[in-house]
Amino acid sequence: MTEQPTATQIQQFQRAVLDWYDRHGRTNLPWQQEQTPYRVWVSETMLQQTQVATVIPYFQRFTTRFPTVHELAAAPEDDVLHLWTGLGYYARARNLHRCAREVVSRFDGSFPTTVEALAELPGIGRSTAGAIVSLAQDRPAAILDGNVKRVLARYHAVSGWPGRTATARELWALAEAYSPAQRCRDYTQAMMDLGATLCTRRNPDCGHCPLAADCRAHHLGAPERYPEPKPKKQKPEKPTWWLLLQLPDQRCLLHRRPPSGLWGGLYCFPEFDSAEALQQRLQELPGAVSAPDYWLPFRHTFTHFHLDIHPVHVRLSSPHSVQERDRWVQPALDEALGLAAPTRLLLDKLTL
DNA sequence: AATCCGGGGGT
DNA sequence: ACCCCAGGATT
CATH class of the missing domain: 1.10.340.30 (Hypothetical protein; domain 2)
Structure with a gap:
């Protein structure tokens, strides 16, 4: 003391x-x-x-x-x-x-x-x-x-x-x-x-x-x-598949996350625990859907774990009605929404 | 009392 | 790759 x-x-x-x-x-x-x-x-x-x-x-x-x-x-x-x-x-x-x-x-x-x-x-x-x-x-x-x-x-x-x-x-x-x-x-x-x-x-x-x-x-x-460093422990890795659903007019589907927790209140792409779960969701979509384009996965590191993000790009012929928490967003427009850094990064790529 | 929450800049 | 930074809320 x-x-x-x-x-x-x-x-x-x-x-x-x-x-x-x-x-x-x-x-x-x-x-x-x-x-x-x-x-x-x-x-x-x-x-x-x-x-x-x-x-x-x-x-x-x-x-x-x-x-x-x-x-x-x-x-x-x-x-x-x-x-x-x-x-x-x-x-x-x-x-x-x-x-x-x-x-x-x-x-x-x-x-x-x-x-x-x-x-x-x-x-x-x-x-x-x-x-x-x-x-x-x-x-x-x-x-x-x-x-x-x-x-x-x-x-x-x-x-x-x-x-x-x-x-x-x-x-x-x-x-x-x-x-x-x-x-x-x-x-x-x-x-x-x-x-x-x-x-x-x-x-x-x-x-x-x-x-x-x-x-x-x-x-x-x-x-x-001094001061002594925080005792470190190794971070677990978590894979996730993000559905980048895009309309002919370039708009993308984003989903508002729950108000608390990780990225609380921010808009993100629909996420799935596996490629299979994502594909199953694609089959439920109304309208014509392009073949999924699997982008190169990349890593986003948090304080306590690594998130390995697998983007899957799919083009959709026409918009379907969405829930209250979902929105079709123009990626080029800097709309007044909260976005996590990886979401912002992928939206920027979708404008090219 | 310990754990959870992002992202970037430095080395 | 790894360090940690003008902390606070939640459990």
């Missing part, structure tokens, strides 16, 4: 971090301009499990289409998922939308001002709530994102994987201990900048780090050993 720092150590730590921030901190990120609770919330949500460079264009499009929480709350869910297409972790988008509606209906469009109240909203946890309070309101609140985890785990040589409860509890205690009463916004931004630019996962630049003098991992000569 890591011992808590003394008051003197805390002051040294904060001064070193803030002095460094004044000289080297980042000030030009899109979400640092006009730091409202809404913009901080959207950016923090996008940045969960997603890197800054990837997020920037998504953030720009999203805040242009939805400048305030009111436009977001008023939008159909498909519009929100559409702007999230390719970002992954689509539950984030659904929670964002639900949360916007709650903020508008319950709080008249103004975000709550305490960590506790914020963390009760869908999609906002302890860290994101702390980010909104400290960054948008400049009031004291700790965050514990990947950057802060890395800085603190190294500074105190905290053992264990941060996904373990005991390790997370230690890191949170340290994050709270160092969180200052003044310059809350600058401190939070400084810790994220430190983790993102110097205290990086590999090849940390300890030579320029303001905390190196008292960093235990640095003194051990092995900063990269």
Whole structure:
């Protein structure tokens, strides 16, 4: 168990971090301009499990289409998922939308001002709530994102994987201990900048780090050993056959997935567990059907398994009536629908 | 307390 | 091929 720092150590730590921030901190990120609770919330949500460079264009499009929480709350869910297409972790988008509606209906469009109240909203946890309070309101609140985890785990040589409860509890205690009463916004931004630019996962630049003098991992000569990696297990492989049904006018049949779970709420090609199951479905289709064209399978890897996708392209002479959840979609048109990355990829190929 | 949820960029 | 990233919800 890591011992808590003394008051003197805390002051040294904060001064070193803030002095460094004044000289080297980042000030030009899109979400640092006009730091409202809404913009901080959207950016923090996008940045969960997603890197800054990837997020920037998504953030720009999203805040242009939805400048305030009111436009977001008023939008159909498909519009929100559409702007999230390719970002992954689509539950984030659904929670964002639900949360916007709650903020508008319950709080008249103004975000709550305490960590506790914020963390009760869908999609906002302890860290994101702390980010909104400290960054948008400049009031004291700790965050514990990947950057802060890395800085603190190294500074105190905290053992264990941060996904373990005991390790997370230690890191949170340290994050709270160092969180200052003044310059809350600058401190939070400084810790994220430190983790993102110097205290990086590999090849940390300890030579320029303001905390190196008292960093235990640095003194051990092995900063990269902290935080400890997640214990890995091998991923199972799952084959799937996707039916790419296309009309003479190029439109394709897409099916809306259930609202929760993998790719929840997104539109996908009809999927089958085997080629035989897909062929059986073809026989049930009304109208003339071309011979199936079996495309080269490709792999889409998730956190926990490999999905081996076997696309089967079939041309259909005329559209048949479809269920409520199904739609005929023009692949070239960027319709307001949420699509998973492999679906977007195949639709692009179908326009050629 | 452990598991689930995407996709991309770096090495 | 493998690493993991500005986490939160669900079980």
